[in-house]
Amino acid sequence: MTTMRRFASSKALTLVLMLGLMAAACGGEDTSSEEVSAAQAQAATAQSEAAAAQSEAESAQAEAEAAASALAQAQADLEAAQAAASAAMEGDEASQSALADAQAALEEAEQRAAATAEASEEAVAAAESALAEAEQMLDEAMMEQEAAAGPVTVRAAITGDEATLNPYTYISGFPGWNLLMLQYDSLMQLDAAGIPQPWLADTVSVNADLTEYSFTMVEGVTWHDGQPLTAHDVDFSVDYYINNVEASRFARDLRGVEDLVVTGDYSATFVLGSPKAGFELAALADIPIIPRHVWEGVEVPSEHDFGATNIGTGPYKLVEYVEGQSYRFEANPDYFRGAPAVEELVVIVFADDAGAQAAIRTGEVDVIFERIPPEQIPLLDAQDPLDIALGPEFTTQMINYDASKRPFDDVAVRQAINLAMDRQDIVDTVFLGAATVGSPGWIHPEHRSYNPSMIPVYDPAAANALLDAAGYVDGDGDGVREFDGQPMSFEIITNAPDSLRLRIAELTVEMLAAIGIETSVAAVETGTWEQAVWPEFNVNNGRNYDIAMWGWSAPVQADPLRLPQLVASIPMGGFLNLTGYASAEMDALSAALPVESTEAGRIAILLRMQEIIAEELPFVLLLYPDGAYVYDSSVYSDWEFIAGQGIVSKLSLLPPSARP
Amino acid sequence: MRRRLDVRRLTQYGVVVVVAVTLNFLLPRLMPGNPLVLIAGVDVGLLSPDERAEIVARVGLDVPLWKQYLRYWGDIFTGDFGYSFRSSRPIVDMIWDRLPWTLLITGLSLIVSAVAGVILGAISAWRRGTKTDLGMLSGMISIESLPSFWLGMLLISIFAVQWGLLPSSHAVTPASGLAGWAHMWDIVSHAILPVVTLSILATPGVYMTMRYSMLETLGEDYIRTARAKGAGERRVLFGHVARNTIAPVVTVLALRIGFAFGGTVIVETVFTYPGLGRLVFEAVSGRDYPVMQAAFLVFTAAVLVANLAADLLYPLIDPRTRTS
Numbered sequence: 010m011t012t013m014r015r016f017a018s019s020k021a022l023t024l025v026l027m028l029g030l031m032a033a034a035c036g037g038e039d040t041s042s043e044e045v046s047a048a049q050a051q052a053a054t055a056q057s058e059a060a061a062a063q064s065e066a067e068s069a070q071a072e073a074e075a076a077a078s079a080l081a082q083a084q085a086d087l088e089a090a091q092a093a094a095s096a097a098m099e100g101d102e103a104s105q106s107a108l109a110d111a112q113a114a115l116e117e118a119e120q121r122a123a124a125t126a127e128a129s130e131e132a133v134a135a136a137e138s139a140l141a142e143a144e145q146m147l148d149e150a151m152m153e154q155e156a157a158a159g160p161v162t163v164r165a166a167i168t169g170d171e172a173t174l175n176p177y178t179y180i181s182g183f184p185g186w187n188l189l190m191l192q193y194d195s196l197m198q199l200d201a202a203g204i205p206q207p208w209l210a211d212t213v214s215v216n217a218d219l220t221e222y223s224f225t226m227v228e229g230v231t232w233h234d235g236q237p238l239t240a241h242d243v244d245f246s247v248d249y250y251i252n253n254v255e256a257s258r259f260a261r262d263l264r265g266v267e268d269l270v271v272t273g274d275y276s277a278t279f280v281l282g283s284p285k286a287g288f289e290l291a292a293l294a295d296i297p298i299i300p301r302h303v304w305e306g307v308e309v310p311s312e313h314d315f316g317a318t319n320i321g322t323g324p325y326k327l328v329e330y331v332e333g334q335s336y337r338f339e340a341n342p343d344y345f346r347g348a349p350a351v352e353e354l355v356v357i358v359f360a361d362d363a364g365a366q367a368a369i370r371t372g373e374v375d376v377i378f379e380r381i382p383p384e385q386i387p388l389l390d391a392q393d394p395l396d397i398a399l400g401p402e403f404t405t406q407m408i409n410y411d412a413s414k415r416p417f418d419d420v421a422v423r424q425a426i427n428l429a430m431d432r433q434d435i436v437d438t439v440f441l442g443a444a445t446v447g448s449p450g451w452i453h454p455e456h457r458s459y460n461p462s463m464i465p466v467y468d469p470a471a472a473n474a475l476l477d478a479a480g481y482v483d484g485d486g487d488g489v490r491e492f493d494g495q496p497m498s499f500e501i502i503t504n505a506p507d508s509l510r511l512r513i514a515e516l517t518v519e520m521l522a523a524i525g526i527e528t529s530v531a532a533v534e535t536g537t538w539e540q541a542v543w544p545e546f547n548v549n550n551g552r553n554y555d556i557a558m559w560g561w562s563a564p565v566q567a568d569p570l571r572l573p574q575l576v577a578s579i580p581m582g583g584f585l586n587l588t589g590y591a592s593a594e595m596d597a598l599s600a601a602l603p604v605e606s607t608e609a610g611r612i613a614i615l616l617r618m619q620e621i622i623a624e625e626l627p628f629v630l631l632l633y634p635d636g637a638y639v640y641d642s643s644v645y646s647d648w649e650f651i652a653g654q655g656i657v658s659k660l661s662l663l664p665p666s667a668r669p
Numbered sequence: 670m671r672r673r674l675d676v677r678r679l680t681q682y683g684v685v686v687v688v689a690v691t692l693n694f695l696l697p698r699l700m701p702g703n704p705l706v707l708i709a710g711v712d713v714g715l716l717s718p719d720e721r722a723e724i725v726a727r728v729g730l731d732v733p734l735w736k737q738y739l740r741y742w743g744d745i746f747t748g749d750f751g752y753s754f755r756s757s758r759p760i761v762d763m764i765w766d767r768l769p770w771t772l773l774i775t776g777l778s779l780i781v782s783a784v785a786g787v788i789l790g791a792i793s794a795w796r797r798g799t800k801t802d803l804g805m806l807s808g809m810i811s812i813e814s815l816p817s818f819w820l821g822m823l824l825i826s827i828f829a830v831q832w833g834l835l836p837s838s839h840a841v842t843p844a845s846g847l848a849g850w851a852h853m854w855d856i857v858s859h860a861i862l863p864v865v866t867l868s869i870l871a872t873p874g875v876y877m878t879m880r881y882s883m884l885e886t887l888g889e890d891y892i893r894t895a896r897a898k899g900a901g902e903r904r905v906l907f908g909h910v911a912r913n914t915i916a917p918v919v920t921v922l923a924l925r926i927g928f929a930f931g932g933t934v935i936v937e938t939v940f941t942y943p944g945l946g947r948l949v950f951e952a953v954s955g956r957d958y959p960v961m962q963a964a965f966l967v968f969t970a971a972v973l974v975a976n977l978a979a980d981l982l983y984p985l986i987d988p989r990t991r992t993s
Contacts, residue, residue: 164843170951172756180755255727256720311727311757332758332766333943333951335843355844360938360947363822367837370830536700536956546705546713547721574715584715 160352163645163662166365166374170333170358175319176297177255177310182562184378186258187657188356191338192233193297193321196224196243197289198669201660203567203652204457205294206669209238209322213293219284219606222293226275230345232300233320240277244269245301247279255311262292284604286611287570297321324349324659334358347667351645354662369395369639376640376648378657382509383443386637394643400650401445401455402636403566406513408629409542409559411552413589416492421479423626428472429524430517432465436632439512443637447630450619451572455652458569458612460619472524483525490525498527502541503558505532510558513631517558528556543587548579552589559587559628567653569615573599576618576627590627678980682973689973693965694741697958704728704754704956728754730958741962750963755955760963763948768967770840771937771944774860775929778867783922785868786875791914793876794883795906806880813873817932821866821939828862835861838941863940867932871925878921883914916987920979927975930968 171185172178174192179185198208207213210224230238247269250259268280281288303320307313318327322345325338336356340349357374359365366385368374370392380402381389390397408426410417417423432446448454450463476482481490481497490497503514514530521528533541542557544550565571565585577583577599578591598618605611636655640648649660649668660668705724706713716724725731729740729751744750750760789809793802829837836842840859847855886892887910895909933946941947945964952960 170756172758178757254723256716256723260720261715312752329844331843332756332763333947334839334841337844357839357843358941359838360941360950364838364939364941367822367825367830371833371837373836373838536703539706540703545703546716 161350161645162353162355163351163376164355164357164374166357166359166368166377166379168359168361168365168379171336172332173315173319173330174327174336175310175315176250176259176299177253177257182258182564183655184657187378188336190297190323191325191354191659191662192319192323192327193299194230194323195294195296195298196226197294198660199294199651199654199658200669201649201651202457203654205289208294208669209243209298210293213289215288217606219286219288219604220281221278222281222288223272223278224276224293225273227345228275230322231343232303232322233318233326233341234300234303236300236302238298238300238322239274240271241274242301243277243298244271245304246296246299249299249304250296253310255309259296262295266292284606286603286605287568290568291570324663325354344663344667347664349659349662349667350647350664351662366639369641372641374641375644376656377638379638380634380655381637381639383439383441383634383637385639386441386443389639394641395639396642396646398636398638398640398648398650398656399443400636400655401453401652402633402655403453403456403563403653404560405447405451405566405633406444406510406558406560406631407447408517408631409554409557409588410628411555411589412627413552413591416481416497417555417588419479420625421475422481422492423629425472425475425524426521426526427626427629428466428468428475429520429526430465430629430631431467431520432631433467435513435516439509439516440632440634444632444634447632448619449623449626449630451566451575451622451630452569452615452619453566453633453653456566456569458615460616463619463623469520469523476524481525488525489527496527497525499555500531501528501556501558502531502533502538502554504535504538506535509634510560514558548584548586552587561585563653570603570611572615572618573602576622586627588627590625592621592625595621595625682977685973686969689969690742690745690966691738693962693969694738696965697953697956697961698734700953700956704730704958728959744963745966751959753952753957753960755951755957755960760960763960764945764963764967767943767945767948770942771930771933771946774863774867774937774942774944775926775933777860777864778871779922779926779929781864781868782871782875782925786872787879787918789872790876790879790918791883791911794880794887797884797887805876809873809876812869813877815870817866817870817935818939820869821862821936824862824866825939835859837862840943859942863936863942866936866940867929870932870936871929874925875918875921879914879918882917883910886910886913889913916983919982919986923975923979923982924972925975926978927972930971 167184167188169181171180171188174185174189176189176193179189194209196208196210197205197213200206207224209226209230211227213222213224215222226238226240226243232238247263247266250257251263251266253260265281265283265285266279267282269277270280271277279288279292285291298321300320303315304310307315324341324344324346326341327336328339329335329337335358338354338356340352340354342348356378357368359368362379362382365374365377365379366381366389369377369389381397386397386399389395408430410423410426412418412423427449436442436444436446445454446465448459448463449465450460452459452463454461476490481492483490485491487496501514501517503510505511511530511532514532518528518530538557539546541553542559544553561575565575571585573582574585575583576586576590576592576595578596579586579589581596581599583590583599595618598614598621602611602614602618605614636650638648638650638656640646640656647661647665648656649658650656651658651660705716705721722731729737732740748761750764752758753760753763756763789805793805796802825837828835836859838859841847841852841855842859845855892905892909895905900908930945933942933944934949935946936942937944937946938950945967948960949964949968951957952964
């Protein structure tokens with residue numbers, strides 16, 4: 010009992026001491042020494058009072074146990090409050106008064122505890138709630154201090170240079186396009202669910218047959234140089250992208266646009282030559298609007314010298330670029346959705362992942378604008394103050410085979426391979442759980458077009474039965490089945506620098522061996538691999554492989570209306586059909602999808618296409634690696650994870666009120 | 670006699686230059702892979718034939734190989750290598766931006782490794798067969814077999830991540846706005862780890878040459894003669910051994926200067942150091958032919974100049990090679 014009492018009263022002492030510490034911590038650089046010493050004096054007073062309380066507490070024996078546990082709880086709460094307080098750099102009135110309140114509450118509780126033994130439980134509870142209140146006040150005080158703490162600078166790592174970051178020079182689709190779009194805006198903007206919302210345009214409407222997309226624009230938006238943005242700039246941008254001699258992603262987005270009819274300074278209508286569903290996602294939310302007064306007369310944009318900075322309407326201005334090393338972006342305080350929460354963004358170029366990860370460990374950067382590999386997730390997460398933002402991404406890992414030739418032209422062989430793949434095992438052993446098991450119908454379970462009846466099945470016995478029934482038997486007893494008199498023995502080609510993909514290939518060898526298909530891994534340099542799977546990046550050039558590990562980047566899946574590019578037969582628009590698969594029903598659905606006028610109708614077509622993919626298997630989708638981004642939560646933590654896209658967007662850097 | 674020799678030597682250099690330039694041109698193009706994906710990105714499969722033709726023409730890959738080859742020779746003589754496929758920047762600017770950083774770290778590491786290698790090699794040879802000699806020898810052999818990226822990452826994890834003493838990457842703190850002495854210190858602190866890595870890796874070569882060369886000299890009759898006539902150890906070491914040992918060491922060092930450029934590719938990549946080595950790494954991964962051609966040319970020139978310097982220096986250092 011005595012021990013317990015001592016414990017309880019020593020807790021009270023600790024509490025008071027911590028309040029004193031808090032007072033000291035709150036007193037930062039700007040606090041005068043009088044304030045600090047006043048806080049120390051307060052702490053000392055409180056300390057002596059607590060000593061008195063200790064002797065009183067000794068008289069309240071029965072209640073001491075309850076008090077001990079309650080106070081332990083209060084101490085934990087206070088520890089949190091103390092941590093919060095020490096994070097706050099400047100002392101201010103709010104934290105001082107919170108401190109005073111906490112002390113008063115504690116004293117009150119102590120007096121009540123001393124006054125009557127019966128009431129002491131109540132008193133402890135009251136003290137507890139008073140402390141909770143104090144903690145809340147301290148939190149608020151800390152947030153106020155944070156807001157007043159001066160400009161937030163975030164230093165981000167990327168792993169490759171992105172040139173001068175204008176629409177004709179940025180290099181990678183990710184994160185190059187994402188950084189480009191910090192300086193520019195498009196008519197629409199993806200929200201956190203990955204759905205386009207009005208942005209520079211404040212209304213967007215489409216006619217019934219999907220050939221006219223009309224929009225009105227937010228008025229009063231200005232370019233970084235102060236000039237007003239109007240529909241004429243949009244008109245100029247569209248013309249420029251379509252007609253410039255240099256090909257660009259944005260010209261492809263605008264294929265099928267016959268005209269942009271400007272109907273006012275802030276309204277216009279896109280007129281398309283043929284119906285096109287999904288124009289919002291494919292074009293309106295993708296194309297950066299460029300200023301006519303800057304770009305007029307620019308003939309070769311990739312080599313044009315635009316001077317010190319790119320002029321856009323976006324939340325950031327690029328104020329410094331050192332080739333191969335760094336970018337410095339400054340917030341645009343006049344941004345039409347509100348000034349960004351991050352005032353300065355420094356983007357630092359690293360040569361590889363390892364360099365970027367070392368730099369976030371040393372504190373040289375505050376966030377990495379690249380997905381981190383699975384084995385690094387727990388290691389980085391364990392380090393304070395690093396945190397991980399996790400979410401679904403629409404990149405893929407899959408098995409391709411040449412479905413135009415024997416034996417992969419036989420759907421039974423493709424189905425057997427699909428049944429032989431233990432996707433969960435790959436997710437667990439290669440990705441350590443940081444991936445989502447692949448749908449055999451291609452579309453990610455978190456995607457709005459996902460067909461929920463697509464369940465991956467792992468059943469090697471069924472796969473063996475299927476191959477037996479289709480006549481692929483092991484005639485010579487060497488453990489390998491035969492087709493057309495040859496052993497079913499193939500090479501799996503993969504790109505050596507991608508170690509995760511290489512490990513998937515190795516597991517695939519084992520899984521296929523279990524169904525009598527012999528394979529070996531050929532890990533080659535990326536260029537060689539691409540050349541075998543996708544010669545000259547033109548599907549009309551055929552294929553030079555049997556089995557290949559492959560993966561598509563997120564945009565291919567993010568826009569479900571691109572599915573025909575993957576599965577339509579090559580003459581029917583299968584630009585990304587790397588396996589030579591062809592099916593009449595799929596071609597018909599592929600043709601119907603872009604001209605279907607209702608969202609419900611398009612979803613119905615997509616659900617059917619997923620069923621066919623899962624049945625006929627133009628490829629075997631294995632998994633979707635999850636997006637994992639590491640950031641330093643002590644610098645900035647308000648990152649917005651856009652489904653399928655990750656955290657690198659203007660949304661992450663704007664205050665929550667300015668996000669769509 | 671002398672003139673005929675010089676003409677022959679010049680012809681040799683000329684042949685080497687032609688062969689090297691031709692290889693610089695051919696190697697990038699013999700690598701599998703296609704610069705198109707670099708320029709068009711993931712949408713490369715969606716390009717129309719016209720768009721493909723436009724891109725290919727813009728980067729000058731539409732003309733036959735022999736014309737591209739002649740154009741490369743033209744570039745060499747005019748000193749204008751055109752624009753990078755990747756960054757659309759003038760290549761000459763890119764090289765001039767990167768060259769000083771590579772010169773800084775290779776220069777410093779050459780000095781450090783030369784001094785360390787010569788001193789340690791001399792000590793080792795002087796005490797040949799002792800524990801000191803064997804310890805040093807086996808240590809140097811171990812160091813020589815270290816992979817450079819591994820050593821670089823080890824130093825990063827100790828000095829940057831664990832102890833936080835030095836920055837892990839880059840040549841300056843990006844966008845720091847530092848000036849004056851703070852800027853100088855920023856450059857020095859960023860150079861330390863790459864220089865240490867390069868120096869550690871380069872020391873064994875110098876050490877081995879120094880040690881063997883000195884052992885050979887120590888076994889010569891004239892050393893025995895010098896000792897026999899009563900010369901002191903110090904006089905034997907500096908007056909007889911050192912002078913006869915130095916020539917092969919200088920050759921090795923000169924060759925190293927040339928090859929040091931190439932040796933920076935991996936180390937500069939590990940430290941994200943903005944030198945020529947990293948430029949080459951980026952260009953190779955991106956199939957940026959014109960940048961590869963130009964950077965390889967700088968490497969070639971470095972090797973040739975270093976060779977030439979060794980050829981010219983040798984007779985000055987070692988009078989025995991002046992005759993014949």
